[in-house]
Amino acid sequence: MCTEHRELQGTRVSNTEPSTAKFLMSLRCHWCNAESVFLRLGAMEVHQLSGARYTVSIATRELEQLWPKRTPRELAPEAPETIREVFSEGALAEAAGAFRLAGIGYRATVEQIVKERGAAGKNLYERITALKDLGASQEIVDAFHEARFVGNDAAHEALAYSAEEIADIAELIDEAVLVLYVQPAQRTQMAAQRAARRTSQKQAKPSGGA
Known part of the structure; x- marks a missing residue:
């Protein structure tokens, strides 16, 4: 729920189409009642209704969380x-x-993953593609190529992607780590638990008569 949304004085740029401005926005969680504060860059469009009546729509261009400070992402400890x-x-x-x-x-993370998986190739493109031959799904291969594109664009073209686009890359890597490392570790742990249970059951059975 939005509890406050106000334009910051002096931030409006009117010589562009549409005009833009920065807004201070507070959101409150319905479940825990915690509040977060964001700085929103919005593009404003005026829509005429009738006579002197009009409405203003605001499309979000950028959104920065000011408080509480964002906690950096972490990969699962199985990686x-x-x-x-x-x-x-x-x-x-x-x-x-x-x-x-x-x-x-995030591109460097992908490079480390394909190296750890033993994928062969003379460049990152070939090594990512080679993951398919090592059992990785096409979805993981495609996700890693996306991360490669973004990293290359940032390094060589100075292209800045949006917060949402970068977050999507991070989430794609996190999902790949789940499949490549977390789930296999969980299956290994479950197999070990079942083996231990079988052993315990056998040891608990009384031995046969003399």
């Missing part, structure tokens, strides 16, 4: 340490709003 460390560097950049650096960091 190898180096992969988690590289991802954390990208996540720190994302949380700070440095989206070019975040894109480069």
